[in-house]
Amino acid sequence: MTLHDFFAPCPRGLESVLAAELEGLGASSVQGHEGSGRGGVRFRGDWRTCYRANLESRIASRILWRLACLPYASENDVYEATRALPWSDWFDPALTLRVYVAAIQCPLRSLDFITLRIKDAVCDAFRAASGSRPSVDTLQPDMRIHGFLDARTFSLYLDTSGDALFKRGFRNEGGVAPIRENLAAGILALAGWQPGVPLLDPMCGGGTFLLEAAQRSLDIAPGSGRRFAFEKFKGFDPGLWAGVRRTALARQRPPVRQPLFGSDLHGTAVAAARANLSAAGLAEVVMLKQANVLEISAPAASGILVANPPYGVRMGEPERLLVLYPALGSVLKKRFSGWRVYLFSADPLLPKHIRLAASRRIPLFNGARECRLLEYRMVAGGMRGVRRSDEGPLPA
Incomplete structure (x- = not known):
């Protein structure tokens, strides 16, 4: 070997x-x-x-x-x-x-x-x-x-890849300012999300987080619908490749409903997410609805909420966001006790105005843009007494 x-x-x-x-x-x-x-x-x-x-x-x-x-x-x-x-x-x-x-x-x-x-x-x-x-x-x-x-x-x-691996081969609709699929998958990994744990994206846009979670829930290999540059190498071993594909496909589970929930204020975004899930054969796996993030409730007693909230550069409405962020913090405190919340943002205003104490602040990059993944552990009575740490997850 x-x-x-x-x-x-x-x-x-x-x-x-x-x-x-x-x-x-x-x-x-x-x-x-x-x-x-x-x-x-x-x-x-x-x-x-x-x-x-x-x-x-x-x-x-x-x-x-x-x-x-x-x-x-x-x-x-x-x-x-x-x-x-x-x-x-x-x-x-x-x-x-x-x-x-x-x-x-x-x-x-x-x-x-x-x-x-x-x-x-x-x-x-x-x-x-x-x-x-x-x-x-x-x-x-x-x-x-x-x-x-x-x-x-x-x-x-x-x-050896050809097209970038975040191009899974099925996405149709991008939504507004989407993050790439591998960044979404990495954020889910940093959050510690596992299949079977309820996951909610209340600002789902084109549904990138939900698509990645649905594929992982069903053990679908992300590259199973595309080709790779190594297939054109002179040393390519088609028998070995066929065996690798066959083993991966054998692990794939049928598309049944999972505790994955998505919503968005805009009907066009929900339609885009639904189209992307349908293109991947995952329309029945995720529950989608049109809803205002400030009016939703937790779909389970505990779980993980992950979102890429709007920010000033993208939306051009920083004044509106100064109202949205504290209102969002209030909703999370009141309605998501027992949940872990992960907000991915390039907006330095968000952690200042959401009025929650982050237990982790993880530097990440969306392309060249420096961002933060902010973790909030929602416990009864707010975040008082919860230790802050920028070095790793809190003990479960």
């Missing part, structure tokens, strides 16, 4: 839950990158592990196969290291490619020039080996090559 080095990018702040997920999928030597400025997890595994991670990871953005990690001092060093790799062993020159480059503390002047040099090196290697070279496709390339440079080291990766 040959082990390879991989890197799984994820939204920054989700490294710990992604590491735990990858270990559960058979990865070894798992190392998160928390605090590095580059969200993701390194791990080792064979091709079965790679196939499983692509098919079953709910939190990773991609699975990148590391081809090289070398010191460098100039653009020419990057070119020569790339040119020396056996590209024609990995994919056919008839396939299209695109090169992506990211860097932290890189002393070289132009990332665009480095990107060009990597592309030239790959094409030159193919031309020398076979007399032909791949074409560049910046929209839908067959192969994606990722370069990463820090102050002294150059790493090169071949993307």
Whole structure:
């Protein structure tokens, strides 16, 4: 069994839950990158592990196969290291490619020039080996090559995923300012939600949290409805892949009602969530209704409420939110005793005006936007006496 080095990018702040997920999928030597400025997890595994991670990871953005990690001092060093790799062993020159480059503390002047040099090196290697070279496709390339440079080291990766893994293959309607599916899945993991625990999203928009919870409740592999770049690799093992898929699909349970509840003030949002659930074959799994968040009641004696509330930048109505936030805090105190509440927001006004004491404040990133996941444990008599902690969950 040959082990390879991989890197799984994820939204920054989700490294710990992604590491735990990858270990559960058979990865070894798992190392998160928390605090590095580059969200993701390194791990080792064979091709079965790679196939499983692509098919079953709910939190990773991609699975990148590391081809090289070398010191460098100039653009020419990057070119020569790339040119020396056996590209024609990995994919056919008839396939299209695109090169992506990211860097932290890189002393070289132009990332665009480095990107060009990597592309030239790959094409030159193919031309020398076979007399032909791949074409560049910046929209839908067959192969994606990722370069990463820090102050002294150059790493090169071949993307095994193709389209980003948060593209589950069935979503139709985005709703207003949706969060990506893997970020929603990571938030549910940070919240400690488990299938069978009542879950409510009272501002559900397009239903991303509910979709992720429904899939996990039924043990549906998130990548079961899509294709992957590794299927175009020269070393692709169709028999191994068929077995990985067959094992995952055998665990899937039939779509029966789960204690998953969603609502939204706007009928268009509820319709979008219903359309997305229907596209995934999950319409009967989740209970949806149109309702004002300030008028709802808890659907069970205890559970988890998760929401991505509106914020000033998105809505353009900060004055209205100064009324909404304290009213929301009052509703949570009065009607959700026994629940844990998780609010994901980029709005610094929310924790100040909701008038609740957060037991956790977890920094997360929605793309480039820094956000917070705020945990509130709703107990009888409010939050007095509940210890605050920014370092981890409170004891259950």
